[in-house]
Amino acid sequence: MQIIIHPQYIHQENSILQLVAGFFVEGDLIVKGSRNTIKSNILGDEKVNIKFFDKPGLLKSIIYSFFRSTKAKRSFDYANYLLAHNIPTPFPIAYIENRNRFGLLGDSYYICQQIDYDFTIRELIHDPLFGERNVILEQFTAFTYKMHEGKVNFLDHSPGNTLVVKKDSGKYDFYLIDLNRMKFEDLSIEARMDNFKKMWLSKTMVKVVAKAYAKLSNQSEEKLHAILLEKTTQFKRKITKKKYLKRKIGKK
Known part of the structure; x- marks a missing residue:
């Protein structure tokens, strides 16, 4: 497992890992797709969204493992880029990647603040x-x-x-x-x-x-x-x- 956490949330690492560990049994479902699922949950005193990216097929797993950033990493990195350029997006908290012993990508998660939108x-x-x-x-x-x-x-x-x-x-x-x-x-x-x-x-x-x-x-x-x-x-x-x-x- 690789976990990257925004410096503002590094003190909540254990809580973030607990949210991910309980993803399939806790939280409120927002979107259920064929490969991706989004849930909301509570981290500390704020609502967050957790996006689950299912394990990709072998070819995509090789591509994401060695040649291209994963969807979770891109979500995190791009959010940071947007905010650095004053373009609003839900604040990026962390991303987590699970890989097998050969370094191939399994499932992954992206966690960000929840926006209560109209x-x-x-x-x-x-x-x-x-x-x-x-x-x-x-x-x-x-x-x-x-x-x-x-x-x-x-x-x-x-x-x-x-x-x-x-x-x-x-x-x-x-x-x-x-x-x-x-x-x-x-x-x-x-x-x-x-x-x-x-x-x-x-x-x-x-x-x-x-x-x-x-x-x-x-x-x-x-x-x-x-x-x-x-x-x-x-x-x-x-x-x-x-x-x-x-x-x-x-x-x-």
Whole structure:
């Protein structure tokens, strides 16, 4: 077992290990996936989330063991990078990796603080009558712009991966989650617009995002609108085609 703990939590190492040891019998279930499970529990006097990554297949185990960082390590490292660049994400507490005697990765865990959020961007996207929809979308665009300026290309920048906390007087805070797929690089304006494509924006929302991003970046609103609309439309067509083919294959 390898355990890496943030310096602020090093004094709670035993408690962290106890949470991991009791993961399958304690805590409140948040997400149960085919390979990953997320639970909430109590560490000291605060709520934390524990994400369990199941043992990968042999090929991926070799890759994660010797050639690429594990999902748990990436989650921890990327969270620290984001916070260092003032991009909010749940505070990273620790990650744990279990390996066999040959050094091959087994299961792993990522522990972070829990954010008591009000909604995700998904609710906003799917509800045209969502309160202060355009205000939130403009602030979310500013949040994404800040992320891009920090050289963060969040490959899973999709509606469910941004938590939203409502503050006073129409102000909102945003937190990135599910962090293990990122690149850190300078992004061209095309790449920045491409990063919005998984948000599944309507044509009306594309206008709002393009206008807000143009003000922040000193780019032409018309140019950004054209690029963003093209990227969004292409992505929707691709996903729609995939779903159609799956249904056709399933009927055979």
